[in-house]
Amino acid sequence: MVRILVADEHALYRTGLRVVLQAALPEAEFLEAGDLDSLMRALQAERHIDLALVNLNLMGAASPSIIWDFKRASALTRYVVISTDGTFDQVLHYIAEGFHGFISTLQRDDEIVEAVREVLAGRLSIPRALTPFGSATERHRPPAVRQRRSSLQQSPFGLTPRQKDVLTLLADGLSNREIAQALHIAEPTTKIHVSGLMRVLNVRNRTEAAVIARDLIHTSAIDPQSRSKPRQRKIKPRQ
CATH class of the missing domain: 1.10.10.10 (Winged helix-like DNA-binding domain superfamily/Winged helix DNA-binding domain)
Known part of the structure:
Protein backbone atom coordinates (compact mmCIF):
# COMPACT_ATOMS: atom_id res chain seq x y z
CA MET A 1 0.00 0.00 0.00
CA VAL A 2 1.26 3.47 -0.93
CA ARG A 3 1.72 5.76 2.08
CA ILE A 4 1.46 9.53 1.56
CA LEU A 5 2.32 12.14 4.19
CA VAL A 6 0.74 15.61 3.99
CA ALA A 7 2.76 18.13 6.02
CA ASP A 8 1.23 21.57 6.43
CA GLU A 9 0.83 23.88 9.42
CA HIS A 10 -2.81 24.60 8.56
CA ALA A 11 -5.10 21.74 9.54
CA LEU A 12 -7.83 22.92 7.17
CA TYR A 13 -5.56 22.68 4.10
CA ARG A 14 -4.07 19.37 5.27
CA THR A 15 -7.50 17.85 5.62
CA GLY A 16 -8.74 19.31 2.33
CA LEU A 17 -5.74 18.02 0.39
CA ARG A 18 -5.99 14.60 2.01
CA VAL A 19 -9.72 14.36 1.12
CA VAL A 20 -9.02 15.28 -2.51
CA LEU A 21 -6.20 12.76 -2.85
CA GLN A 22 -8.05 10.06 -0.95
CA ALA A 23 -10.95 10.27 -3.39
CA ALA A 24 -8.58 9.77 -6.33
CA LEU A 25 -6.29 7.25 -4.60
CA PRO A 26 -8.57 5.19 -2.34
CA GLU A 27 -5.98 2.42 -2.03
CA ALA A 28 -3.40 4.78 -0.46
CA GLU A 29 -2.84 5.37 3.25
CA PHE A 30 -2.58 9.01 4.33
CA LEU A 31 -0.79 10.59 7.27
CA GLU A 32 -0.64 14.21 8.42
CA ALA A 33 2.01 16.37 10.08
CA GLY A 34 1.45 19.88 11.40
CA ASP A 35 5.06 20.87 12.08
CA LEU A 36 8.62 19.97 11.16
CA ASP A 37 9.22 17.80 14.22
CA SER A 38 6.21 15.57 13.56
CA LEU A 39 7.21 15.40 9.89
CA MET A 40 10.70 14.15 10.79
CA ARG A 41 9.31 11.63 13.27
CA ALA A 42 7.00 10.25 10.59
CA LEU A 43 9.89 9.94 8.11
CA GLN A 44 12.02 8.11 10.67
CA ALA A 45 9.26 5.71 11.65
CA GLU A 46 9.62 2.03 10.87
CA ARG A 47 6.88 2.00 8.22
CA HIS A 48 8.10 3.52 4.94
CA ILE A 49 6.51 6.68 3.51
CA ASP A 50 6.41 6.72 -0.30
CA LEU A 51 5.60 10.39 -0.80
CA ALA A 52 5.85 13.46 1.43
CA LEU A 53 4.01 16.63 0.41
CA VAL A 54 5.66 19.41 2.43
CA ASN A 55 4.48 23.01 2.66
CA LEU A 56 7.25 25.53 2.04
CA ASN A 57 6.46 27.43 5.27
CA LEU A 58 7.19 24.28 7.28
CA MET A 59 10.78 24.17 6.03
CA GLY A 60 11.81 27.58 7.37
CA ALA A 61 15.07 29.27 6.43
CA ALA A 62 16.77 25.93 5.70
CA SER A 63 14.84 25.31 2.48
CA PRO A 64 15.67 24.01 -0.10
CA SER A 65 18.79 22.43 1.44
CA ILE A 66 16.57 20.81 4.08
CA ILE A 67 16.00 18.05 1.53
CA TRP A 68 19.22 16.47 2.80
CA ASP A 69 17.79 16.23 6.31
CA PHE A 70 14.68 14.63 4.83
CA LYS A 71 16.74 12.13 2.82
CA ARG A 72 18.83 11.21 5.84
CA ALA A 73 15.58 10.43 7.65
CA SER A 74 14.09 8.50 4.71
CA ALA A 75 16.20 8.15 1.58
CA LEU A 76 13.62 6.31 -0.54
CA THR A 77 10.75 8.75 0.07
CA ARG A 78 9.89 11.14 -2.75
CA TYR A 79 9.45 14.78 -1.72
CA VAL A 80 7.23 17.51 -3.18
CA VAL A 81 7.10 21.19 -2.17
CA ILE A 82 3.70 22.83 -1.63
CA SER A 83 3.49 26.62 -1.94
CA THR A 84 1.26 29.39 -3.25
CA ASP A 85 4.06 31.40 -4.86
CA GLY A 86 7.06 30.34 -6.90
CA THR A 87 8.86 31.22 -10.10
CA PHE A 88 10.21 28.73 -12.62
CA ASP A 89 13.81 29.41 -11.51
CA GLN A 90 12.91 29.00 -7.83
CA VAL A 91 11.16 25.71 -8.51
CA LEU A 92 14.15 24.49 -10.55
CA HIS A 93 16.37 25.28 -7.56
CA TYR A 94 14.30 22.93 -5.40
CA ILE A 95 14.37 20.22 -8.07
CA ALA A 96 18.13 20.62 -8.47
CA GLU A 97 18.60 20.18 -4.70
CA GLY A 98 16.71 16.88 -4.79
CA PHE A 99 12.98 17.53 -4.49
CA HIS A 100 10.82 15.61 -6.96
CA GLY A 101 8.15 18.17 -7.68
CA PHE A 102 6.26 21.34 -6.84
CA ILE A 103 2.54 21.77 -6.20
CA SER A 104 0.88 25.18 -6.16
CA THR A 105 -2.05 25.67 -3.80
CA LEU A 106 -3.67 27.55 -6.71
CA GLN A 107 -3.79 24.46 -8.92
CA ARG A 108 -7.05 22.65 -9.64
CA ASP A 109 -7.76 19.45 -7.74
CA ASP A 110 -7.31 17.29 -10.84
CA GLU A 111 -3.93 18.92 -11.54
CA ILE A 112 -2.76 18.18 -8.00
CA VAL A 113 -3.89 14.57 -8.29
CA GLU A 114 -2.05 14.25 -11.61
CA ALA A 115 1.11 15.74 -10.06
CA VAL A 116 0.99 13.23 -7.19
CA ARG A 117 0.57 10.35 -9.64
CA GLU A 118 3.48 11.60 -11.73
CA VAL A 119 5.82 11.74 -8.75
CA LEU A 120 4.69 8.35 -7.45
CA ALA A 121 5.46 6.97 -10.91
CA GLY A 122 9.06 8.18 -10.56
CA ARG A 123 8.83 11.36 -12.61
CA LEU A 124 9.25 15.06 -11.85
CA SER A 125 6.21 17.32 -11.66
CA ILE A 126 5.99 21.10 -11.96
CA PRO A 127 2.83 23.17 -12.61
CA ARG A 128 2.67 23.83 -16.32
CA ALA A 129 1.75 27.48 -15.64
CA LEU A 130 5.27 28.01 -14.25
CA THR A 131 7.15 26.42 -17.15
CA PRO A 132 8.41 28.32 -20.22
CA PHE A 133 5.46 27.05 -22.29
CA GLY A 134 2.88 27.64 -19.54
CA SER A 135 0.10 30.10 -20.27
CA ALA A 136 0.71 32.19 -17.14
CA THR A 137 4.39 32.57 -17.99
CA GLU A 138 3.76 33.21 -21.67
CA ARG A 139 1.49 36.19 -21.02
CA HIS A 140 4.40 38.09 -19.50
CA ARG A 141 6.87 37.33 -22.30
CA PRO A 142 7.67 39.75 -25.13
CA PRO A 143 5.78 38.98 -28.40
CA ALA A 144 9.01 37.95 -30.17
CA VAL A 145 9.76 35.37 -27.47
CA ARG A 146 6.18 34.04 -27.53
CA GLN A 147 6.42 33.66 -31.32
CA ARG A 148 9.70 31.74 -31.03
CA ARG A 149 8.22 29.46 -28.35
CA SER A 150 5.18 28.84 -30.56
CA SER A 151 7.32 27.87 -33.55
CA LEU A 152 9.34 25.51 -31.37
CA GLN A 153 6.15 23.77 -30.25
CA GLN A 154 4.93 23.34 -33.82
Missing part, protein backbone atom coordinates in the same frame (compact mmCIF):
# COMPACT_ATOMS: atom_id res chain seq x y z
CA SER A 155 8.24 21.88 -34.95
CA PRO A 156 10.08 20.12 -32.11
CA PHE A 157 13.51 21.53 -32.93
CA GLY A 158 14.09 19.23 -35.93
CA LEU A 159 15.17 16.45 -33.59
CA THR A 160 16.10 13.06 -34.96
CA PRO A 161 14.12 10.01 -33.72
CA ARG A 162 17.06 9.05 -31.50
CA GLN A 163 17.23 12.54 -29.99
CA LYS A 164 13.51 12.35 -29.27
CA ASP A 165 14.10 9.01 -27.53
CA VAL A 166 16.82 10.56 -25.37
CA LEU A 167 14.70 13.63 -24.60
CA THR A 168 11.73 11.49 -23.54
CA LEU A 169 13.87 9.40 -21.19
CA LEU A 170 15.56 12.55 -19.89
CA ALA A 171 12.10 13.86 -19.02
CA ASP A 172 11.57 10.73 -16.91
CA GLY A 173 14.65 11.65 -14.88
CA LEU A 174 16.94 8.88 -16.15
CA SER A 175 20.71 9.26 -15.89
CA ASN A 176 23.02 9.04 -18.91
CA ARG A 177 23.88 5.44 -17.99
CA GLU A 178 20.20 4.48 -17.67
CA ILE A 179 19.36 6.14 -20.99
CA ALA A 180 22.24 4.31 -22.66
CA GLN A 181 21.04 0.98 -21.27
CA ALA A 182 17.43 1.61 -22.29
CA LEU A 183 18.37 2.54 -25.87
CA HIS A 184 21.27 0.08 -26.23
CA ILE A 185 23.74 2.83 -27.08
CA ALA A 186 27.12 3.74 -25.59
CA GLU A 187 27.15 6.09 -22.61
CA PRO A 188 29.51 8.57 -24.35
CA THR A 189 27.00 8.69 -27.23
CA THR A 190 24.26 9.48 -24.74
CA LYS A 191 26.35 12.32 -23.29
CA ILE A 192 26.73 13.78 -26.78
CA HIS A 193 22.96 13.61 -27.36
CA VAL A 194 22.20 15.19 -23.97
CA SER A 195 24.72 18.01 -24.52
CA GLY A 196 23.23 18.69 -27.94
CA LEU A 197 19.69 18.72 -26.55
CA MET A 198 20.68 21.19 -23.84
CA ARG A 199 22.07 23.52 -26.48
CA VAL A 200 18.92 23.22 -28.61
CA LEU A 201 16.63 23.79 -25.63
CA ASN A 202 18.85 26.66 -24.43
CA VAL A 203 18.94 25.36 -20.85
CA ARG A 204 21.62 25.48 -18.19
CA ASN A 205 21.47 21.98 -16.77
CA ARG A 206 19.83 18.55 -16.97
CA THR A 207 17.17 19.50 -14.44
CA GLU A 208 15.88 22.35 -16.55
CA ALA A 209 16.09 20.17 -19.68
CA ALA A 210 14.02 17.46 -17.96
CA VAL A 211 11.36 19.95 -16.88
CA ILE A 212 11.06 21.52 -20.33
CA ALA A 213 11.00 18.08 -21.93
CA ARG A 214 8.08 17.11 -19.69
CA ASP A 215 6.30 20.30 -20.74
CA LEU A 216 6.91 19.58 -24.41
CA ILE A 217 5.41 16.11 -23.98
CA HIS A 218 2.31 17.59 -22.32
CA THR A 219 1.91 20.07 -25.18
CA SER A 220 2.35 17.21 -27.73
CA ALA A 221 5.41 18.83 -29.26
CA ILE A 222 7.11 15.55 -28.47
CA ASP A 223 4.98 12.43 -28.70
CA PRO A 224 6.10 9.96 -25.99
CA GLN A 225 4.42 7.13 -27.92
CA SER A 226 6.42 7.82 -31.07
CA ARG A 227 9.82 6.92 -29.66
CA SER A 228 11.70 4.53 -31.83
CA LYS A 229 12.13 0.99 -30.59
CA PRO A 230 15.51 0.12 -29.06
CA ARG A 231 17.73 -1.72 -31.48
CA GLN A 232 17.89 -5.43 -30.91
CA ARG A 233 21.38 -6.81 -30.87
CA LYS A 234 21.84 -9.67 -33.30
CA ILE A 235 23.53 -12.73 -31.89
CA LYS A 236 25.40 -14.74 -34.47
CA PRO A 237 25.15 -18.51 -34.08
CA ARG A 238 28.37 -20.25 -33.20
CA GLN A 239 30.06 -22.03 -36.07
Whole structure:
Protein backbone atom coordinates (compact mmCIF):
# COMPACT_ATOMS: atom_id res chain seq x y z
CA MET A 1 0.00 0.00 0.00
CA VAL A 2 1.26 3.47 -0.93
CA ARG A 3 1.72 5.76 2.08
CA ILE A 4 1.46 9.53 1.56
CA LEU A 5 2.32 12.14 4.19
CA VAL A 6 0.74 15.61 3.99
CA ALA A 7 2.76 18.13 6.02
CA ASP A 8 1.23 21.57 6.43
CA GLU A 9 0.83 23.88 9.42
CA HIS A 10 -2.81 24.60 8.56
CA ALA A 11 -5.10 21.74 9.54
CA LEU A 12 -7.83 22.92 7.17
CA TYR A 13 -5.56 22.68 4.10
CA ARG A 14 -4.07 19.37 5.27
CA THR A 15 -7.50 17.85 5.62
CA GLY A 16 -8.74 19.31 2.33
CA LEU A 17 -5.74 18.02 0.39
CA ARG A 18 -5.99 14.60 2.01
CA VAL A 19 -9.72 14.36 1.12
CA VAL A 20 -9.02 15.28 -2.51
CA LEU A 21 -6.20 12.76 -2.85
CA GLN A 22 -8.05 10.06 -0.95
CA ALA A 23 -10.95 10.27 -3.39
CA ALA A 24 -8.58 9.77 -6.33
CA LEU A 25 -6.29 7.25 -4.60
CA PRO A 26 -8.57 5.19 -2.34
CA GLU A 27 -5.98 2.42 -2.03
CA ALA A 28 -3.40 4.78 -0.46
CA GLU A 29 -2.84 5.37 3.25
CA PHE A 30 -2.58 9.01 4.33
CA LEU A 31 -0.79 10.59 7.27
CA GLU A 32 -0.64 14.21 8.42
CA ALA A 33 2.01 16.37 10.08
CA GLY A 34 1.45 19.88 11.40
CA ASP A 35 5.06 20.87 12.08
CA LEU A 36 8.62 19.97 11.16
CA ASP A 37 9.22 17.80 14.22
CA SER A 38 6.21 15.57 13.56
CA LEU A 39 7.21 15.40 9.89
CA MET A 40 10.70 14.15 10.79
CA ARG A 41 9.31 11.63 13.27
CA ALA A 42 7.00 10.25 10.59
CA LEU A 43 9.89 9.94 8.11
CA GLN A 44 12.02 8.11 10.67
CA ALA A 45 9.26 5.71 11.65
CA GLU A 46 9.62 2.03 10.87
CA ARG A 47 6.88 2.00 8.22
CA HIS A 48 8.10 3.52 4.94
CA ILE A 49 6.51 6.68 3.51
CA ASP A 50 6.41 6.72 -0.30
CA LEU A 51 5.60 10.39 -0.80
CA ALA A 52 5.85 13.46 1.43
CA LEU A 53 4.01 16.63 0.41
CA VAL A 54 5.66 19.41 2.43
CA ASN A 55 4.48 23.01 2.66
CA LEU A 56 7.25 25.53 2.04
CA ASN A 57 6.46 27.43 5.27
CA LEU A 58 7.19 24.28 7.28
CA MET A 59 10.78 24.17 6.03
CA GLY A 60 11.81 27.58 7.37
CA ALA A 61 15.07 29.27 6.43
CA ALA A 62 16.77 25.93 5.70
CA SER A 63 14.84 25.31 2.48
CA PRO A 64 15.67 24.01 -0.10
CA SER A 65 18.79 22.43 1.44
CA ILE A 66 16.57 20.81 4.08
CA ILE A 67 16.00 18.05 1.53
CA TRP A 68 19.22 16.47 2.80
CA ASP A 69 17.79 16.23 6.31
CA PHE A 70 14.68 14.63 4.83
CA LYS A 71 16.74 12.13 2.82
CA ARG A 72 18.83 11.21 5.84
CA ALA A 73 15.58 10.43 7.65
CA SER A 74 14.09 8.50 4.71
CA ALA A 75 16.20 8.15 1.58
CA LEU A 76 13.62 6.31 -0.54
CA THR A 77 10.75 8.75 0.07
CA ARG A 78 9.89 11.14 -2.75
CA TYR A 79 9.45 14.78 -1.72
CA VAL A 80 7.23 17.51 -3.18
CA VAL A 81 7.10 21.19 -2.17
CA ILE A 82 3.70 22.83 -1.63
CA SER A 83 3.49 26.62 -1.94
CA THR A 84 1.26 29.39 -3.25
CA ASP A 85 4.06 31.40 -4.86
CA GLY A 86 7.06 30.34 -6.90
CA THR A 87 8.86 31.22 -10.10
CA PHE A 88 10.21 28.73 -12.62
CA ASP A 89 13.81 29.41 -11.51
CA GLN A 90 12.91 29.00 -7.83
CA VAL A 91 11.16 25.71 -8.51
CA LEU A 92 14.15 24.49 -10.55
CA HIS A 93 16.37 25.28 -7.56
CA TYR A 94 14.30 22.93 -5.40
CA ILE A 95 14.37 20.22 -8.07
CA ALA A 96 18.13 20.62 -8.47
CA GLU A 97 18.60 20.18 -4.70
CA GLY A 98 16.71 16.88 -4.79
CA PHE A 99 12.98 17.53 -4.49
CA HIS A 100 10.82 15.61 -6.96
CA GLY A 101 8.15 18.17 -7.68
CA PHE A 102 6.26 21.34 -6.84
CA ILE A 103 2.54 21.77 -6.20
CA SER A 104 0.88 25.18 -6.16
CA THR A 105 -2.05 25.67 -3.80
CA LEU A 106 -3.67 27.55 -6.71
CA GLN A 107 -3.79 24.46 -8.92
CA ARG A 108 -7.05 22.65 -9.64
CA ASP A 109 -7.76 19.45 -7.74
CA ASP A 110 -7.31 17.29 -10.84
CA GLU A 111 -3.93 18.92 -11.54
CA ILE A 112 -2.76 18.18 -8.00
CA VAL A 113 -3.89 14.57 -8.29
CA GLU A 114 -2.05 14.25 -11.61
CA ALA A 115 1.11 15.74 -10.06
CA VAL A 116 0.99 13.23 -7.19
CA ARG A 117 0.57 10.35 -9.64
CA GLU A 118 3.48 11.60 -11.73
CA VAL A 119 5.82 11.74 -8.75
CA LEU A 120 4.69 8.35 -7.45
CA ALA A 121 5.46 6.97 -10.91
CA GLY A 122 9.06 8.18 -10.56
CA ARG A 123 8.83 11.36 -12.61
CA LEU A 124 9.25 15.06 -11.85
CA SER A 125 6.21 17.32 -11.66
CA ILE A 126 5.99 21.10 -11.96
CA PRO A 127 2.83 23.17 -12.61
CA ARG A 128 2.67 23.83 -16.32
CA ALA A 129 1.75 27.48 -15.64
CA LEU A 130 5.27 28.01 -14.25
CA THR A 131 7.15 26.42 -17.15
CA PRO A 132 8.41 28.32 -20.22
CA PHE A 133 5.46 27.05 -22.29
CA GLY A 134 2.88 27.64 -19.54
CA SER A 135 0.10 30.10 -20.27
CA ALA A 136 0.71 32.19 -17.14
CA THR A 137 4.39 32.57 -17.99
CA GLU A 138 3.76 33.21 -21.67
CA ARG A 139 1.49 36.19 -21.02
CA HIS A 140 4.40 38.09 -19.50
CA ARG A 141 6.87 37.33 -22.30
CA PRO A 142 7.67 39.75 -25.13
CA PRO A 143 5.78 38.98 -28.40
CA ALA A 144 9.01 37.95 -30.17
CA VAL A 145 9.76 35.37 -27.47
CA ARG A 146 6.18 34.04 -27.53
CA GLN A 147 6.42 33.66 -31.32
CA ARG A 148 9.70 31.74 -31.03
CA ARG A 149 8.22 29.46 -28.35
CA SER A 150 5.18 28.84 -30.56
CA SER A 151 7.32 27.87 -33.55
CA LEU A 152 9.34 25.51 -31.37
CA GLN A 153 6.15 23.77 -30.25
CA GLN A 154 4.93 23.34 -33.82
CA SER A 155 8.24 21.88 -34.95
CA PRO A 156 10.08 20.12 -32.11
CA PHE A 157 13.51 21.53 -32.93
CA GLY A 158 14.09 19.23 -35.93
CA LEU A 159 15.17 16.45 -33.59
CA THR A 160 16.10 13.06 -34.96
CA PRO A 161 14.12 10.01 -33.72
CA ARG A 162 17.06 9.05 -31.50
CA GLN A 163 17.23 12.54 -29.99
CA LYS A 164 13.51 12.35 -29.27
CA ASP A 165 14.10 9.01 -27.53
CA VAL A 166 16.82 10.56 -25.37
CA LEU A 167 14.70 13.63 -24.60
CA THR A 168 11.73 11.49 -23.54
CA LEU A 169 13.87 9.40 -21.19
CA LEU A 170 15.56 12.55 -19.89
CA ALA A 171 12.10 13.86 -19.02
CA ASP A 172 11.57 10.73 -16.91
CA GLY A 173 14.65 11.65 -14.88
CA LEU A 174 16.94 8.88 -16.15
CA SER A 175 20.71 9.26 -15.89
CA ASN A 176 23.02 9.04 -18.91
CA ARG A 177 23.88 5.44 -17.99
CA GLU A 178 20.20 4.48 -17.67
CA ILE A 179 19.36 6.14 -20.99
CA ALA A 180 22.24 4.31 -22.66
CA GLN A 181 21.04 0.98 -21.27
CA ALA A 182 17.43 1.61 -22.29
CA LEU A 183 18.37 2.54 -25.87
CA HIS A 184 21.27 0.08 -26.23
CA ILE A 185 23.74 2.83 -27.08
CA ALA A 186 27.12 3.74 -25.59
CA GLU A 187 27.15 6.09 -22.61
CA PRO A 188 29.51 8.57 -24.35
CA THR A 189 27.00 8.69 -27.23
CA THR A 190 24.26 9.48 -24.74
CA LYS A 191 26.35 12.32 -23.29
CA ILE A 192 26.73 13.78 -26.78
CA HIS A 193 22.96 13.61 -27.36
CA VAL A 194 22.20 15.19 -23.97
CA SER A 195 24.72 18.01 -24.52
CA GLY A 196 23.23 18.69 -27.94
CA LEU A 197 19.69 18.72 -26.55
CA MET A 198 20.68 21.19 -23.84
CA ARG A 199 22.07 23.52 -26.48
CA VAL A 200 18.92 23.22 -28.61
CA LEU A 201 16.63 23.79 -25.63
CA ASN A 202 18.85 26.66 -24.43
CA VAL A 203 18.94 25.36 -20.85
CA ARG A 204 21.62 25.48 -18.19
CA ASN A 205 21.47 21.98 -16.77
CA ARG A 206 19.83 18.55 -16.97
CA THR A 207 17.17 19.50 -14.44
CA GLU A 208 15.88 22.35 -16.55
CA ALA A 209 16.09 20.17 -19.68
CA ALA A 210 14.02 17.46 -17.96
CA VAL A 211 11.36 19.95 -16.88
CA ILE A 212 11.06 21.52 -20.33
CA ALA A 213 11.00 18.08 -21.93
CA ARG A 214 8.08 17.11 -19.69
CA ASP A 215 6.30 20.30 -20.74
CA LEU A 216 6.91 19.58 -24.41
CA ILE A 217 5.41 16.11 -23.98
CA HIS A 218 2.31 17.59 -22.32
CA THR A 219 1.91 20.07 -25.18
CA SER A 220 2.35 17.21 -27.73
CA ALA A 221 5.41 18.83 -29.26
CA ILE A 222 7.11 15.55 -28.47
CA ASP A 223 4.98 12.43 -28.70
CA PRO A 224 6.10 9.96 -25.99
CA GLN A 225 4.42 7.13 -27.92
CA SER A 226 6.42 7.82 -31.07
CA ARG A 227 9.82 6.92 -29.66
CA SER A 228 11.70 4.53 -31.83
CA LYS A 229 12.13 0.99 -30.59
CA PRO A 230 15.51 0.12 -29.06
CA ARG A 231 17.73 -1.72 -31.48
CA GLN A 232 17.89 -5.43 -30.91
CA ARG A 233 21.38 -6.81 -30.87
CA LYS A 234 21.84 -9.67 -33.30
CA ILE A 235 23.53 -12.73 -31.89
CA LYS A 236 25.40 -14.74 -34.47
CA PRO A 237 25.15 -18.51 -34.08
CA ARG A 238 28.37 -20.25 -33.20
CA GLN A 239 30.06 -22.03 -36.07
